[in-house]
Amino acid sequence: GQNIDQPTEMTATEGAIVQINCTYQTSGFNGLFWYQQHAGEAPTFLSYNVLDGLEEKGRFSSFLSRSKGYSYLLLKELQMKDSASYLCAVMDSNYQLIWGAGTKLIIKP
Amino acid sequence: NAGVTQTPKFRVLKTGQSMTLLCAQDMNHEYMYWYRQDPGMGLRLIHYSVGEGTTAKGEVPDGYNVSRLKKQNFLLGLESAAPSQTSVYFCASTAGVASGELFFGEGSRLTVL
Numbered sequence: 001g002q003n004i005d006q007p008t009e010m011t012a013t014e015g016a017i018v019q020i021n022c023t024y025q026t027s028g029f030n031g032l033f034w035y036q037q038h039a040g041e042a043p044t045f046l047s048y049n050v051l052d053g054l055e056e057k058g059r060f061s062s063f064l065s066r067s068k069g070y071s072y073l074l075l076k077e078l079q080m081k082d083s084a085s086y087l088c089a090v091m092d093s094n095y096q097l098i099w100g101a102g103t104k105l106i107i108k109p
Numbered sequence: 110n111a112g113v114t115q116t117p118k119f120r121v122l123k124t125g126q127s128m129t130l131l132c133a134q135d136m137n138h139e140y141m142y143w144y145r146q147d148p149g150m151g152l153r154l155i156h157y158s159v160g161e162g163t164t165a166k167g168e169v170p171d172g173y174n175v176s177r178l179k180k181q182n183f184l185l186g187l188e189s190a191a192p193s194q195t196s197v198y199f200c201a202s203t204a205g206v207a208s209g210e211l212f213f214g215e216g217s218r219l220t221v222l
Contacts, residue, residue, distance in 0.1 A: 004151060035211075043211075045212075096154065097152075097211075099151030099153075
């Protein structure tokens with residue numbers, strides 16, 4: 001079966017750095033996505049990785065290792081507004097997105 | 110600058126009632142999707158459409174029907190609501206599958222009593 005695993009919840013301190021991991025087992029691979037979802041709101045796109053390596057976008061970076069079935073989202077200089085759920089999703093060989101359950105990130109002052 | 114709009118935002122139904130959720134997008138996107146989101150689970154695809162007049166089943170299609178008569182609209186129907194269909198429903202659209210970025214509506218919270 002297809003599976004996306006990510007931690008259920010993480011806590012970090014304002015101003016610090018946090019890494020959210022995602023491991024996957026899917027039928028084929030056509031890219032990995034990270035979305036941010038604030039409570040009661042819609043998911044919004046953060047990043048897309050299809051090749052191995054690190055993609056940096058401001059305070060957020062996303063890393064992919066296809067051989068290990070592994071990705072992480074790195075958030076730097078954490079702000080209170082970063083408190084949200086972070087969803088990992090993989091596009092399989094049929095171009096369907098398989099979603100993880102999400103990681104709830106709690107930022108403390 | 111509407112993007113993806115869902116109506117209604119909230120609805121309470123009794124078991125056995127029917128209803129339709131409407132999704133409208135103004136970005137001229139070909140692909141549209143209906144997901145449900147339940148606590149502790151990832152988004153699950155109900156139905157999707159790759160263009161006007163087309164629909165296809167996703168991971169959890171039972172109990173739902175869809176129609177895409179116009180490119181900008183994607184309707185999700187519940188024929189006979191059941192408590193197991195209590196969920197938050199999200200519509201999403203994208204210009205192309207390869208581009209990947211989905212644009213989501215604000216969600217519709219449905220409770221079935």
